[in-house]
Amino acid sequence: xxxxxxxxxxxxxxxxxxxxxxxxxxxxxxxxxxxxxxxxxxxxxxxxxxxxxxxxxxxxxxxxxxxxxxxxxxxxxxxxxxxxxxxxxxxxxxxxxxxxxxxxxxxxxxxxxxxxxxxxxxxxxxxxxxxxxxxxxxxxxxxxxxxxxxxxxxxxxxxxxxxxxxxxxxxxxxxxxxxxxxxxxxxxxxxxxxxxxxxxxxxxxxxxxxxxxxxxxxxxxxxxxxxxxxxxxxxxxxxxxxxxxxxxxxxxxxxxxxxxxxxxxxxxxxxxxxxxxxxxxxxxxxxxxxxxxxxxxxxxxxxxxxxxxxxxxxxxxxxxxxxxxxxxxxxxxxxxxxxxxxxxxxxxxxxxxxxxxxxxxxxxxxxxxxxxxxxxxxxxxxxxxxxxxxxxx
Amino acid sequence: xxxxxxxxxxxxxxxxxxxxxxxxxxxxxxxxxxxxxxxxxxxxxxxxxxxxxxxxxxxxxxxxxxxxxxxxxxx
Numbered sequence: 285x286x287x288x289x290x291x292x293x294x295x296x297x298x299x300x301x302x303x304x305x306x307x308x309x310x311x312x313x314x315x316x317x318x319x320x321x322x323x324x325x326x327x328x329x330x331x332x333x334x335x336x337x338x339x340x341x342x343x344x345x346x347x348x349x350x351x352x353x354x355x356x357x358x359x360x361x362x363x364x365x366x367x368x369x370x371x372x373x374x375x376x377x378x379x380x381x382x383x384x385x386x387x388x389x390x391x392x393x394x395x396x397x398x399x400x401x402x403x404x405x406x407x408x409x410x411x412x413x414x415x416x417x418x419x420x421x422x423x424x425x426x427x428x429x430x431x432x433x434x435x436x437x438x439x440x441x442x443x444x445x446x447x448x449x450x451x452x453x454x455x456x457x458x459x460x461x462x463x464x465x466x467x468x469x470x471x472x473x474x475x476x477x478x479x480x481x482x483x484x485x486x487x488x489x490x491x492x493x494x495x496x497x498x499x500x501x502x503x504x505x506x507x508x509x510x511x512x513x514x515x516x517x518x519x520x521x522x523x524x525x526x527x528x529x530x531x532x533x534x535x536x537x538x539x540x541x542x543x544x545x546x547x548x549x550x551x552x553x554x555x556x557x558x559x560x561x562x563x564x565x566x567x568x569x570x571x572x573x574x575x576x577x578x579x580x581x582x583x584x585x586x587x588x589x590x591x592x593x594x595x596x597x598x599x600x601x602x603x604x605x606x607x608x609x610x611x612x613x614x615x616x617x618x619x620x621x622x623x624x625x626x627x628x629x630x631x632x633x634x635x636x637x638x639x640x641x642x643x644x645x646x647x648x649x650x651x652x653x654x655x656x657x658x659x660x661x662x663x664x665x666x667x668x669x670x671x672x673x674x675x676x677x
Numbered sequence: 678x679x680x681x682x683x684x685x686x687x688x689x690x691x692x693x694x695x696x697x698x699x700x701x702x703x704x705x706x707x708x709x710x711x712x713x714x715x716x717x718x719x720x721x722x723x724x725x726x727x728x729x730x731x732x733x734x735x736x737x738x739x740x741x742x743x744x745x746x747x748x749x750x751x752x
Contacts, residue, residue, distance in 0.1 A: 421688040431738070440736065448732035449687055455739040471739075550729045556691070560698045561722035567701040568715040575708055 296373070303371035306378060310369035315341070315380065316388055319361050332357065334365065334380070342379040343367075353385045353462045354497050361396055362388035393493055397500050400527055404502070409509050409531050416514040416533045418546065422482035424451045425546055426475045426513075428468060431456035435489040435518075435539040442540050447547035453481065459488040464498035469507040476512055483546045484511060486528060487518040487539035499526035508532050518542025640671035648674075687728055694721045 293301070317334030324330050328347025333340050343365065345353075357363060367382040387393050404410065425443070429436050431454060443450055455471045458464045468486065475481055486508070488496065498504060499519050505527045508515050514533040519526050522537035529535040536542035582588060640646070646669040647654045654660050668675045685693070697718040700706055706714065 421686075421691075423686075426739075440734070444734045448734040449728065451735040451737065453737050453739060474739075550732075553691070554726060554729060557694065557722050557725045560694050561719060563698050564701050564715050564718040567698075568711060571701075571708060571711055 299371065299373045299376065303373060306369055306371055312366065312368060313380075314364055314366045316362065316364045317341070319357050319363055320359050322357050322359050324356075330357070330382075334363075342377065343382050344379055345382040345385065349383055350385075351462050354460070354464075354494050355387065355393065355396070355462070356465070356501055356503075357385065358396060358399075362392050364388050390493060393497065393500075397527065400500065400502055400505070401530065404505055404527065404531065409505060414509065418514050418516065418534055419482050420548055422450055422546060424453060424480050425483045425485060425543075426453040426455055426478075426481045427485050427487065428455050428457045428471050428475070429485070429487040429539065430459050433489055435487050438538075438540040439485065439487060439518075439543040442543040443547055446544065446549045448550070450547055453478075459498060460491065460495050461498070465501035465504050468498060469503050472507045472511055472515075481513050484513050484515045485518060485539070485542045485546060486515055486532065487542055488520065489539065490521045490524070496520050496524055496526055499528040501527070504528055505531045516542045516546055637671070640669070643671075645670050687725065690721050690725050690728075694718055694725065697721070 315334055317336050320333045320335050320340075322330070322332040328350070330343075330345040330350050332343050332345075334343055335341075345365075345367075363385050364387075365380065365382045366384045367380045369378055370381045371378045387396075408414070427436060427439060429439070436454060440452065443452055453475075455475060457471050458467045472484065472486070475484055486499075488499070496519060499517070508517075508528055508531045516534045516536055517526070517529045517532040518536040518539040518541060519528060520538075525535075534545055536545050587594060636646075647660070647666055648669060649659075649661060649664055649666040654666070660666075666677055668677065697714050701711060701714055701718075
């Protein structure tokens, strides 16, 4: 009877056997499939399925392991995972415990890039109206970049050469690998809490599309968009365009150029100062010369050139006036004199009449009054003048 | 003097210098005022050049304590 030989397992026993057989058979396997139902749990673990046309298999990727995945997986993305098969006895299910994950091809990243670009473009995150102006004279620039490597050194030397007045705040940040995106976001948010940062430069030297992938992550794009401080990106080389470049306020082809765009050139500033200084010197010279020639004009004028001439002219005028005044005065004096003599004659006559009235008489000879006996000539005719008339003898 | 200097930023000095040039160019200022502006402009020019020549790049690294400002640190 076969019944005798029949071994009866408990559920746990058979599951244990299945678990042993399956897990030892699929200890290290690689699977290619399309991601669906991707869920990054807040605990840090990832839960998703891989599928193709005919089958689905559940996958888990634990926190700490998924840190090494440089991109954020999304539904529809074709990936190749490696890991081992595990059986979860309480549920009677199996799943792949994923150790590594990579895109099934570069085309997958490109496709993810294009999907995100289209989505953010349609949301308006790249719109010109959101671009903040870059201040021309920044006092403090924050650099979100790796503290090691050529990028930070290049930026420092550009700042030193162009505009040493600026202060650089280096914010050491992981710019490669899966947690790079999170760290970039964290530091960008942090810098936005500082009050004195004028520009943020988000920079990274050249690398493969995988190396630059953090700058193609949606969370980075949104953090740049939300930054109140203007952000300049300088990521990779000239040919590299990342999502971060599209959303930033200004895109530079390299980190060095990013610093050039962020700072004025001190040689240009010096030229500006020198030009202004020589312009004002010229202007003031011209102005002074104008006034000088005006003064010279005055000095060359008749009055200033022949000052005595004027004095002479004036003195001549004075003389003329003087003469006229003198003449006038003389005339006046003369007329007073004649008036005076007339008056005195009248006065004299007035005295004479008085005497005649009293009875005195006057003797005239040769029409002259004879006032002394010696002057009287008996033989000559003479006239006696009385008060009431003359008698000729 | 250095105290007075620090009151006006480099940027403001440049702007003032430019404004002085424009004012003098306008020709609307009398001689006395022009000379006052000219002297100020020459002083500003010297200061600007000297500020640039003396400038030394200041570099700081975001400090540990600043690093500890947590926003919504998930770790």
